[in-house]
Amino acid sequence: MSRPSILATHPLFPEARTLLDAHCDVEYWQKEDRPSRAEFLKQVAPKDGVVCLLTEKIDKEMLAAAPKLRIAANVAVGYDNISVPDCTSRKVVVTNTPGVLDETTADFAWTLLMCTARRVGEGEALCRSGSWAGWNLDQLCGGDVWGKTLGVIGFGRIGRAVARRSRGFGMKVIYTDAIRASEAVEKELGAKYVDMDILLASADFVSVHVPMMAGTHHLINAERLKKMKRTAYLINTARGPVVDNEALYQALKAGTIAGAGIDVHEQEPKIHPGLVSLKKVVLTPHIASASIETRTRMACIAAENVLAFFEGQRPPNVVNPEALG
Numbered sequence: 001m002s003r004p005s006i007l008a009t010h011p012l013f014p015e016a017r018t019l020l021d022a023h024c025d026v027e028y029w030q031k032e033d034r035p036s037r038a039e040f041l042k043q044v045a046p047k048d049g050v051v052c053l054l055t056e057k058i059d060k061e062m063l064a065a066a067p068k069l070r071i072a073a074n075v076a077v078g079y080d081n082i083s084v085p086d087c088t089s090r091k092v093v094v095t096n097t098p099g100v101l102d103e104t105t106a107d108f109a110w111t112l113l114m115c116t117a118r119r120v121g122e123g124e125a126l127c128r129s130g131s132w133a134g135w136n137l138d139q140l141c142g143g144d145v146w147g148k149t150l151g152v153i154g155f156g157r158i159g160r161a162v163a164r165r166s167r168g169f170g171m172k173v174i175y176t177d178a179i180r181a182s183e184a185v186e187k188e189l190g191a192k193y194v195d196m197d198i199l200l201a202s203a204d205f206v207s208v209h210v211p212m213m214a215g216t217h218h219l220i221n222a223e224r225l226k227k228m229k230r231t232a233y234l235i236n237t238a239r240g241p242v243v244d245n246e247a248l249y250q251a252l253k254a255g256t257i258a259g260a261g262i263d264v265h266e267q268e269p270k271i272h273p274g275l276v277s278l279k280k281v282v283l284t285p286h287i288a289s290a291s292i293e294t295r296t297r298m299a300c301i302a303a304e305n306v307l308a309f310f311e312g313q314r315p316p317n318v319v320n321p322e323a324l325g
Helices: 014-021 037-044 060-065 084-089 102-117 120-129 157-169 183-189 196-202 222-226 245-254 273-277 292-310
Strands: 005-008 025-028 049-052 071-074 093-095 149-153 172-176 191-193 205-208 233-236 259-262 281-283
Touching: 014 025, 014 292, 037 060, 049 292, 060 084, 071 292, 084 093, 093 292, 102 120, 102 157, 102 205, 102 233, 102 259, 102 281, 149 157, 149 196, 157 172, 157 183, 172 196, 183 191, 222 245, 245 259, 245 273, 273 281
Parallel strands: 005 025, 005 049, 049 071, 071 093, 149 172, 149 205, 172 191, 205 233, 233 259, 259 281
Antiparallel strands: none
């Protein structure tokens, strides 16, 4: 039997390459820039499988261009770049990499929270500018974290990991989610379930951890930003379109909220120019899961999903199991 032909839209990490190369014929994208749409469609056309990133759209056009494709292994937890119904109708299996990045992403949500509250970005820029004139009483005063209220929107694995870290800061935790957590989880994390409006009105820090879907597009909009405290901070490590970036810019500019830490953006890699112009927002380039350990494991899980499929097994992280039938 011939070896499966795979396109990997990134060079991946050595550990993942070793797994794939042992059983598949793999073509790796080697350029620093992401492949253009035309290049992607051309390269994927003859392949049996693709290991892709969030930057590659798997849709009707792509599926029509790659009639032999059997599996799309996303190196990410979210898969809003993939049209799962279209894949299922074509019997193309979709897989993702859940679980492995929960703690790393929670760490980074806290990194943004701390940096935003304590104006670390502004302080770092001042030090590099060469214009720091020395210590002053009211210089770059930010907000305290200790003892404040943390509001978590989306109380899945990552949201709970963020809440767990708040215990070291003596924080009160409130959360909202489509599905309420069990009493045992609430007790373990000291978390109280509230509706969205109460959370927005009460929290000193609002951290967003919902998946990208039709119902969460612009979940945080102008109306909801107005419900937050003027002293509150918004943190987003979920997906860019969950937050209306224009509304966020206007809210920050008007002083509706005190600040924001934003790792994901509506039109990546473009970043809202208004947000770039403001000092009270910390901006990072979608790196919440970007530790070497975590990103390596994500790539390996994607490889393991591919190998399991072509060995006739159910991939460990299949999103659309009906496509296996």
